[in-house]
Amino acid sequence: MFLFRKFHKMIFSNYPIFFSMAFFGFMPGFLMFMKFGFFYTSLFSFFYIVMMSYLWLSDVMMEDMSGQYSIQDYRSFRQGFRYFIISELILFLVIFWCYFDYSITPVFWVGGDFYPCGIISVGYLGLNALATSFLMMNSQLIKLTRRMIFNNNYNCLFVMLLCIFVGAGFICFQLFEYSNLYYSMCDSTFGSIFFMGTGSHGSHVFVGGWFLIFCYFRMILLQFNWIHMQMLDLCIDYWRFLEWMWGIMFSLFYIWGS
Secondary structure: OOOOOOOOOOOOOOOOOHHHHHHHHHHHHHHHHHHHOOOOOHHHHHHHHHHHHHHHHHHHHHHHHHOOOOHHEEOOOEHHHHHHHHHHHHHHHHHHHHHHHHOOOOHHHHOOOOOOOOOOOOOOOOHHHHHHHHHHOHHHHHHHHHHHHHOOOOHHHHHHHHHHHHHHHHHHHHHHHHHHOOOOOOOOHHHHHHHHHHHHHHHHHHHHHHHHHHHHHHOOOOOOOOOOHHHHHHHHHHHHHHHHHHHHHHHHHHHHHH
């Protein structure tokens, strides 16, 4: 069933207010964890966010598969998701601007030097280059999965599982890197900008990993076809955005920074 009408008539939903309450509880809980080490509030809010995300996305998937969305609805979803990517792009542009501002013209009240004394910058070869190369090809693997679905190739599940492992491996790489660095977020503006940029990108990779997991289970349930492919298309756009941002960040923080 596929409805040829212009817009989708929305019904009343409690998910937006519940989701906003979850985020409202997560931020104070995260601050309490950073200040006092009390993590129960943030942990409870995190699992509440995961539960609300699962319930909300499940309803959206059921509406999609039951034919309640028109072609105009799909276009609206994709356009709204691109606006979301633009808003995230502005966030990363602010981080890049701070890096350029403090690295090219360091101010005197932070010592007149962008790199603190005794700090060894991160190298761009070895494990860093390997993790970057795997991340930069993840969107192409997702596009390959999409092409295999159209060709009724059941190996698409294996390729999607490989994409999930690439995202999880990159997060493990960042955790390993953080535990072996010679500086912290408090070491001048360099440490602050480095951890802010790489941490923001790591959180986006974490969200993208859950995006891939949802797509993987939808593929197992045979919910993707020529019409119902929007979630996988949005996943491709999201991971392409993550690749471009990490490419710029790797060039600035690792190559130029070293």
